[in-house]
Amino acid sequence: MKVSGIVELSTIDYPKKCSAVVFLSGCNMKCGYCYNYKHITERSYEMSAEEVFKNMDLMFAEALVISGGEPTLQPEGVKELCKLAKEKGFPVKIDTNGTNVDVIRDLVENKLVDYVAVDVKCRFDKYKELTGIDGETIKENILKIINICKENNVFIECRTTFIPTIMDKEDIEEIASTIKDCDMYAIQQFDNEHAYCEEFKKIKTSTTEELLELGKIAKNYIDNVVVRTLDGEFRINNDLMDNNKNNIKNRR
Numbered sequence: 263m264k265v266s267g268i269v270e271l272s273t274i275d276y277p278k279k280c281s282a283v284v285f286l287s288g289c290n291m292k293c294g295y296c297y298n299y300k301h302i303t304e305r306s307y308e309m310s311a312e313e314v315f316k317n318m319d320l321m322f323a324e325a326l327v328i329s330g331g332e333p334t335l336q337p338e339g340v341k342e343l344c345k346l347a348k349e350k351g352f353p354v355k356i357d358t359n360g361t362n363v364d365v366i367r368d369l370v371e372n373k374l375v376d377y378v379a380v381d382v383k384c385r386f387d388k389y390k391e392l393t394g395i396d397g398e399t400i401k402e403n404i405l406k407i408i409n410i411c412k413e414n415n416v417f418i419e420c421r422t423t424f425i426p427t428i429m430d431k432e433d434i435e436e437i438a439s440t441i442k443d444c445d446m447y448a449i450q451q452f453d454n455e456h457a458y459c460e461e462f463k464k465i466k467t468s469t470t471e472e473l474l475e476l477g478k479i480a481k482n483y484i485d486n487v488v489v490r491t492l493d494g495e496f497r498i499n500n501d502l503m504d505n506n507k508n509n510i511k512n513r514r
């Protein structure tokens with residue numbers, strides 16, 4: 263498979279576990295705010311699943327996170343990697359932009375992943391403009407992925423990186439009401455400094471307080487809502503916000 267990078271050991275990418283993170287090359291979207299775009303399109307090392315594991319810190323890593331880019335563009339490599347992780351007793355999380363339902367279905371139904379995190383980039387009528395992908399198709403895909411995960415007892419997280427000026431509270435309202443059956447919804451702070459496009463670098467990022475207000479809107483539809491800032495993670499409670507930081511950073 264084509265790999266753009268490996269983080270040997272991370273404490274922020276798999277809940278409550280130290281994990282290794284493998285970033286696969288290539289993506290079928292081109293989000294202007296992507297902090298990884300240059301790496302995933304310009305760096306590509308051919309590696310087998312065994313070679314990926316040789317680059318992990320096997321002394322401390324307890325889980326494998328497969329990210330990108332869009333990992334489902336390399337279904338055979340991903341499957342090989344998941345199988346090896348399972349043979350070694352590692353729980354597996356996969357990040358996806360939701361474009362390849364069949365690849366996710368295959369992994370979930372064959373019990374090769376434990377956790378799926380799917381991006382919901384924006385309100386579905388804005389998808390085309392922001393990502394180049396048709397919004398109605400992606401909405402259908404995301405709902406299918408949620409169902410597949412729920413039917414197979416695989417944890418399903420949906421997540422949105424909130425970009426001020428492009429998005430507003432109506433985006434969060436529409437997204438949350440659409441994906442209300444997921445296990446967790448995360449609203450993530452936009453990292454303007456590392457955005458791929460110059461015009462996105464100029465957009466001022468939201469404050470933690472603004473994101474917490476958005477979290478409260480989402481909480482009307484979904485029980486488990488978190489806000490991830492560049493410094494930590496905040497869980498939204500019914501009446502108040504719990505400011506316990508879990509030191510989980512936004513990766514995508």
Ligand code: SF4
Nearest residue numbers: 289291293296331359
């Ligand atoms: S943010 Fe995700 S989906 Fe968008 S270009 Fe970057 S890797 Fe691809």
